Amino acid sequence: MKNHTMEFIIAGRRQRHHRWLVVTVSLAVLAVALCGAMLLLGNTIYPLSDVIRTLFGAEIQGVSFAVHTIRLPRMLAGFFAGIAFGIAGNIFQTMLRNPLANPNVIGISTGSSAAAVFCIVILHTSEMIVSMASVVAGLATVLFIYLFSKSRTFSIGRIILVGIGMQAMLNALISYFLLISAQQDIPSALRWLTGSLNGVQLHELPLLMISVLIFVPIMVVLGKQLNVLELGEQAATSLGIRTTRTRLLLIVSAVLILALATAITGPIAFVAFLAGPIAKRLVGTGFSTIIPAGLVGANLVLASDLIGQFAFDVRYPVGIITGIIGAPYLICLLIRMNQKGEL
Structure with a gap:
């Protein structure tokens, strides 16, 4: 009887691992295909051979400028952001065990946005200063949310409520900055707030790319502990997880890459909200969804940008397309949570 039970458990685990592997590889292949489409498509569609030769250093009139100046930075920004x-x-949805607990809803992205808008329209600083301010503001927002929601016991609901209040306050601050800014600065700030890959330059990307390459492996290593945290504070502590240290590492890593991405592309709507649930639906239970969620996010941004560029007579920023996709999902989620009595 025991042997049959063990065989059943092992077979189930292998099946779940196979599903995780198939989904992850499929998402990676789709991301590569979308990256290729970003490089090939534009006002002029160039042959694949010319694009590849250009990427390896060949100088081809027209192709080199379009690829290196416009398409490659846009593709890399969309992929890494x-x-x-x-x-x-x-990370935030899993750690706080609530699909509403994403950086957009609890104000972390808004904190980075407020700092960036202040630097753009009030201080007129360089992109590097905007990036630094976004990172610092994102970390500061997390700290304020933690301090204002701190009590004797860890409460997910309290963190979400404080975060929503923080988001409302920061949005009001952003509106104030736009109100007192010079008229000529408003379009660039609004375009940034919408979330856009337009105008991204290659020299802006190394910091984001390096941070993703450094901090994503850290979060992947902590993936098993993150899954245990989902069981609750007492269960995680009883299983030997150092909950405070684990949360701190995960939060700092997530906020750093989030703030740097926000500084370059703006707060692209609903990507952080949609990627995790979609990845969990595709992968199922039993294995970490960190890598699949990242690939889902990359595919959402790249596909939405292609749709915004070529599906309509007018070109729309990527944030508008992701907003159109994400808003109905948010409404359905709120209705479903209300029916279950979770709101």
Whole structure:
């Protein structure tokens, strides 16, 4: 009897691992295909051979400028920002055990946005200063949310409520900055707030790319502990998890990549909100969804940007397309949570 039970458990685990592997590889292949489409498509569609030769250093008139100046920075920004938004959203949703507990809803992205808008329209600083201010403001927002929600016991609901209040306050601050700013600065700030890959330059990306390459492996290593945290504070502590240290590492890592992505592309709507639930639906239970959530985020950003560029007569920023996709999901989620009595 015991042997049959063990065989059943092992077979189930293998099946879940196989599903995780198939889904992750499929998402990676889709991301590569979308990256290729970002490089090939534009006002002029270039042959794949010319694009590849250009990427390896060949100078081809017209192709080199379009690829290196416009398409490659846009593709890299969409890919790495999508990974950052997807993983950061998944970390917060899993750690706080609530699909509403993503960086957009609890004010972390808004904190980075407020700092960036202040630097753009009031201080007129460089992109580097905007990035630094976004990171510092994102970390400060997390600290304020933690301090204002701190009590004798850890409460997910209290954190979410404080975060929603923080988001409302920061949105009001952003509106004030736009109100007192010079008229010529408002379009660039609004375009940034919408979430856009337009105008991204190659020299802006190394910091985001390096941070993703450094902090994502840290979060993947902590993935098993993150799954245990989902069981609750007491269960995690009884299983030997150092909950405070684990949460701190996960939060700092997630906020850093999120803030750097926000500084470059703006707060692309609903990517952090959608990536985790979609990844969990695709992968199922039993294995970490950190990598699948990052790939889902990258695919959402890249696909939405292609739709915004080529599906309509007018070109729309990527944030508008992700907003159109994400808003109905948020409404359905709120209705479902209300029916279950979770609101």
